[in-house]
Amino acid sequence: MYIEKLKLENYRNFKKLYLEFDKGINMVLGNNAVGKTNILECIYLLSRGRSFKTQRLNEIINYDENNFYASLKAVRGSGEFSVRYGYNRDGKKQIGLNGMNINKNSELLGNLYTILFVPEDLYIVKGNPKQRRNFIDEVLMQIRPNYRYDLMRYYRTLKQRNNLLKNIATKPSLRYTLYSWDQQIIAYGLKIASMRSRFVNIISGIASRIHKKLSGGEELDVKYIVNFGNNKDDYVNLIKESADKDISYGLTTIGPHRDDIKILLDGREAKNYSSQGQQKTIALSLKLSEIKIVEKEIGESPIFLLDDVFSELDEERKGFIIDTISGMQSLITANELYLEGDWNKIRLGVV
Ligand SMILES: Nc1ncnc2c1ncn2[C@@H]1O[C@H](COP(=O)(O)OP(=O)(O)O)[C@@H](O)[C@H]1O
Ligand SMILES: [Mg+2]
Incomplete structure (x- = not known):
């Protein structure tokens, strides 16, 4: 193209x-x-x-x-x-x-x-979890149009659940309605997390090969870190267990909106241990990997x-x-x- x-x-x-x-x-x-x-x-x-x-x-x-x-x-x-x-x-x-x-x-x-690389992309490595999630979400939205809708539905449900949590704090009798929101948010949340985690697995393999060449031998490893356990049952249990905490905060503390992507360089977390130059090179490797992924998805560069x-x-x-x-x-x-x-x-x- x-x-x-x-x-x-x-x-x-x-x-x-x-x-x-x-x-x-x-x-x-x-x-x-x-x-x-x-x-x-x-x-x-x-x-x-x-x-x-x-x-x-x-x-x-x-x-x-x-x-x-x-x-x-x-x-x-x-x-x-x-x-x-x-x-x-x-x-x-x-x-x-x-x-x-x-x-x-x-x-x-x-x-x-398009795949864009700007100097600020080093924040994919150095920045906060949200910046890393955004990186993944951006790519997924481009190659999977439905992902955007799933993500929107998740965040809409999250907002509604958070509103409800705040209302429960002042009106505890509403608590029985929480269950149906939990079921919805879990359904969307699982979808988001599994898409992201599959994608991170793919990009990790490609990026580690590219990064090894670009850096002259460093080992890069990228992992998606889910904060709600390994499966639906874990998610269901954790969200139930955190209900009191969630009500007192007025916030949903469990779910893919709190997930992170761990970026390891030679086995150590790059955001803490790598130099600015290394962090930039990692970000560049990730972007170059994106090219390969998009190429495969759309059959064109x-x-x-x-x-x-x-x-x-x-x-x-x-x-x-x-x-x-x-x-x-x-x-x-x-x-x-x-x-x-x-x-x-x-x-x-x-x-
Ligand atoms: N709305 C605008 N109208 C006119 N000039 C603008 C506007 N927004 C940004 N600029 C100008 O664009 C220039 C920066 O362009 P930029 O693409 O960042 O430059 P470069 O990347 O070549 O260094 C600045 O001089 C800035 O004042
Ligand atoms: Mg410029």
């Missing part, structure tokens, strides 16, 4: 921009603040229906303007498709796929497949968006990444060309 062309209007610092891309490696070059990351943000928005930089689309509209517009043409298999996204200060969206209007951001998913890491890598690692992404389209941003090669070079900020 590859993007042929991209058109921006009033998108952040770009009043008007038109770019064409190669099927292979595209180096997006320019000084700080010329808008390199903004271009990746825009492609990500057209791929997922949301930005990785902000939740407020208003921020994206050029300071002097009242609406932004972005569109691209891409090729999947032998067919061309187009995606567009418009937004104005009144909050009105206009999203389109192949010329048809669509209503929801989520309907964009499953068209333009996604588009790899790599922001700002090239400058820090030694020649060998750069070479390894180039090898790994050969045969797919990528957009790599950098201040200058850090690796000579026959790449398509897109220079921003020069007239």
Whole structure:
């Protein structure tokens, strides 16, 4: 899969921009603040229906303007498709796929497949459990459209159960209604946890192979850590046992919203023991693994968006990444060309 062309209007610092891309490696070059990351943000928005930089689309509209517009043409298999996204200060969206209007951001998913790596992704390793769960959820949402619904249902039920817990605290006679919520939340929770845990098993195998090469020999191991035992019976028992505690907190303490992903480097937990550089390399290995997983799922390569890491890598690692992404389209941003090669070079900020 590859993007042929991209058109921006009033998108952040770009009043008007038109770019064409190669099927292979595209180096997006320019000084700080010329808008390199903004271009990746825009492609990500057209791929997922949301930005990785902000939740407020208003921020994206050029300071002097009242609406932004972005569109691209891409090729999947032998067919061309187009995606567009418009937004104005009144909050009105206009999203389109192949010329048809669509209503929801989520309907964009499953068209333009992208894998993004930004320096902040080191928080997958270094950050909190939520950041690790988000990483897994993001990938699953892209390759399993139903996962999004399951996740939404789980979180909706969680919210309702939490409201009930708070109500029980003031009105104990409501307690008998808890049981039916428990059954629902367990059904959704098991689904979420089993999807995540199967996925983590798959990515662990791939990532450990990639990481060994990328790091020059380190052993990476990734595990999904369930906080409600090993099966449905454990879950049922634990949620029952924690009912008093849950009521006093007004919060559900058991379930996949509290799960974590354990990332081990040479047997030690990377968030505690690894250096920042190692953590970044682990995150990169995980993202490169994602490429393999998406390739297998959709039978085609996604588009790899790599922001700002090239400058820090030694020649060998750069070479390894180039090898790994050969045969797919990528957009790599950098201040200058850090690796000579026959790449398509897109220079921003020069007239
Ligand atoms: N809504 C906006 N309108 C105009 N300029 C913006 C807007 N949002 C961000 N910018 C500008 O975009 C620039 C940063 O772009 P960015 O893509 O992060 O640069 P790079 O990645 O090349 O360093 C900044 O100069 C910032 O002021
Ligand atoms: Mg940048």
